[in-house]
Amino acid sequence: MTAHPRIGVLGGCGGAGASVFAAVLAARAAAELGTAFLIDCDPVGGGLDVLLGCERAPGSRWGQVRLRGGSLDPAVLRDCLPRWHQVSVLAVDDPPALDPDALVRIATAAASAGPVLLDLARWSSPVRTAALDSCDLAVLVTPAEVRAVTAGAAIAGALDPARAGLVVRGSAASLPADRIAALLGLPVLGELGYDPASRHPGGLDPRRVRRRTGQVAEAVLRQARTARAAARPGEAA
Template sequence: MTAHPRIGVLAGCGGAGASVFAAVLAGCAAARSGSAGSAGQAFLIDCDPVSGGLDVLLGCERAAGSRWSQVRLRGGGLDPAVLRDCLPSWHQVSVLAVDAPQALDPAALSQIAAAAALAGPVVLDIARWPSPVRAAALSSCDLAVLITPAEVRAVTAAAAIAADLDPERTALVVRGAAASLPAGRIGELLGLAVLGELGHDPASRRPAGLDPRRIRRGTRQLAEAVLRRAAEVALRQVAAA
């Protein structure tokens, strides 16, 4: 069985919108996988212990299904179909959200990401600061996407994050690029290739939760570019193995 791409999203600074973009990516991935007429499927894994829970951001905190504190792995293989069916569903995306910071386990994270990738594309929302959980999440990804606002302080903070990332497997997304600090210049400062620019999207701030069907066209196009790049990186890694 061929594995689908795994994409990690992390912010260069607080408030960069990484969790929202991770959800957009997962929603677009699910829509793409269902374009042939079947129901789409993707996975969104919360890897940030103090984010407040991705299910809350998405407005599906009351949906039935397992959260991190209910994950129990007792050895052996993990059936992707069982994993998919036991998680809350949000617009054809299976969501594993944090409900207790101490529940995040690096070994379990690696196993879950690998199993999920056998069923569909996987997006991981990754915390900024170094930890065993972040290391496991990044090592599980084919492509990491670093998001930074086009502000001097934000770029300075993002430089510390970028220093720990593999530039061959990392793409940079810039929010709010301006003439005074263009996206290309930010990419040069961070040593990363710029994949695109992320504009303001009112749909991502809806009180009732994020709805990928209301995301602006430009945001969806950027998400599609990320998905294509992740697929390319994954194929290169398979060829090199």
């Protein structure tokens, strides 16, 4: 059975831009393959649909998720969720509705239809643990700042270095990306400048992201496909 990669994205500190990067990854994947899924796993993030500007789009949010026994049809899942630039978005509207078992079932079903991006909270929880366990690649987004790297160290310690990497945002001569990688024990997947695309009044528009942001997103997607193929050689992504 064809299965697409699952990628978890989390910030090393508040305001790192992890949610924006997760959305850019989803949009790039959908532009290439025709569909992708973006799952909000942060109960206090304010709702990914608000960030994207699709909070009024029809479709189910976490508060409307009701799973019964049996398999979950990925086509039904895709069509019942709000759409944003060919991405099916499952946003948090009711934090207590987030459930680790439901998350894994939804992510597994979604991955049979397209790449799955999981926007994760920074703090440890059963939801985050379940999400990370199911991911082929975890991406830690951290600004190139001493305080941000210090905050990110605890998060990096919970990640499997064989299935995780860094995206470094901004630059600092005194704290280059390779130094951050050494401090956090994770490889660098890419380096980004600050991208104003998320400040658009209508929400994040992936067509407005800087070229460099798109290039890093594509590199991360390639790495995720490679990680999935290596971990599950019997599956074709």
